[in-house]
Amino acid sequence: MIGLCLAAFADPAAVHERPLRVLYLSQSVGFVHDTVRRPPGGLAPSETALLAMGREGGVFTVEFSQDARELTAARLAGIDVLVFSTTGALPIERTAWAAIIAWMESGRGGFVGIHSAADTALDFEGGQDAWTAFLGGRFDGHPWTQGTEIRLSNLEPGHPLVSMWPDATGYAEEIYQYVGFDPDRVRVLQTLDMGAGPLRRPYPVPVTWVRQIGRGRLFYTNLGHTPSTWDDPRFRAQIVQAIRWTGGRLEAPASPNPEVQDSAAIAAFAAAEGAPLQTNPGSSAAIADEIRALQAAHPEKRDGDSSAWDAARAQIRDRPGE
Template identity: 70%
Template structure:
């Protein structure tokens, strides 16, 4: 992440929306007469960093074209179909595309849509993916893997950081449109699935910038200095104050998909081109038994086809792996 631009003397003007039309997270719940935990944490980040000023709202109707003219960054930790109409949404997208605005999405921003016809699809295309369950429930031990050389939007979490958090998986995710910065390490923890699960990504939208991280479900995450550092850097980047490479990294994501599969299945490294099988690996998410009322036939068949394309296990290598808390036999092994 390179240094400040000439505009750095002026703090970024940020608005934090923490509206819950769907599930209400504890981090956004306001006590009577007070502010939520996440609002207080963001106020602390603004004060301690001096990088941005902060306005707070829990009503998306406060975001109007006139209000956008007074802002540099929108921060969303939201759920459900937000009361944003098509005209206002078009204004938000145009504001970002022009480079006048940026966006920071936190955790449940991926469990969000817009209250107009086609609003869910519009939001998914904008953010880069939508909530498709959270197999990694609150408190599940995870390990974060950095994708490629670390950049300033992920360096507060060194490669291999162990953590505990609720982690989403995503539908509508297109690797060709985003640059993934962090992903789950499927070689660690009690819950390992043989497909990739991104945690943090960025994308360029016209001249504007979007940052999203899955982190932020638990109060302890909002209290973590590493999370504070990441969000402050994300606001700086989305506000155009620093430069980070944002070009999509689908090749790195393909390699990560293959690594996720081999780690979860206990297999040797893949000898071929990751692009040849990465999409098949990603497709496993959609045929997991939990998506099919417990029917594991498609899941087991797809895994067996993929396993057959990896080198044979070396002598003495276990033919079973622990996944999702129980022992699984590797098909055909």
């Protein structure tokens, strides 16, 4: 493990309260992103970026690890926020995982997941499902490959965890879609805008969300695939705010917003299909669920067979006005 502590005097508030203690885990069990690849004797780009974030704002100190076995109950007692940019089945045993959940639920700790944290699991029986339930969703492919032009839809522009990304921000990133995602358990703050870019799908793709776990707080963003994103001032500001919020130094709403997500799902379908969709308030949730189910029917999930995809889209599109 590499540990570094930063004195924090840039922010006057830091004089009155200690900096948050962050542990950044960037272990890769499988694919290794450039953002977490360490050069010989040095730090990975994302580690260097986190050092700069802590130095500039004085909000936190940070220690680094690329070995999940270090996440013991004793280790958790000395930190406030876990930040994960990980892949694969991490070597976290059941007892260690139970300690992490207890730490979160008690409000003693918070969690920030970045990009491939959604392409992560736990190395014990049932660990993948446990991780998916914890984070809120699991990687289900990235049709929007590295460098694909996208546009971000900000569902709550005044929320301090996404206010740095104005609605309709154009960007280029690798964007995941998810399985095991339940709109009733999270508050989605950013999604893909399906009215822009070269690749448009008629179903919603969340990008950033938050949730409560007991008294603890969890933040996840799909952004962060490339070193250039880690260098982006907007992304850096977002991660700092996420650390502040999960560490209990910032207040922001986290209650689930399924109605907002339903509206975003209907808007995604209409934008990608190029036609408005007739709904009323009483039918929106059911229609949104049908739209979300399109992801599993896409031909790429069915060996190129488009019959289910075409039939499901037609059923939604041809729904009589209500």
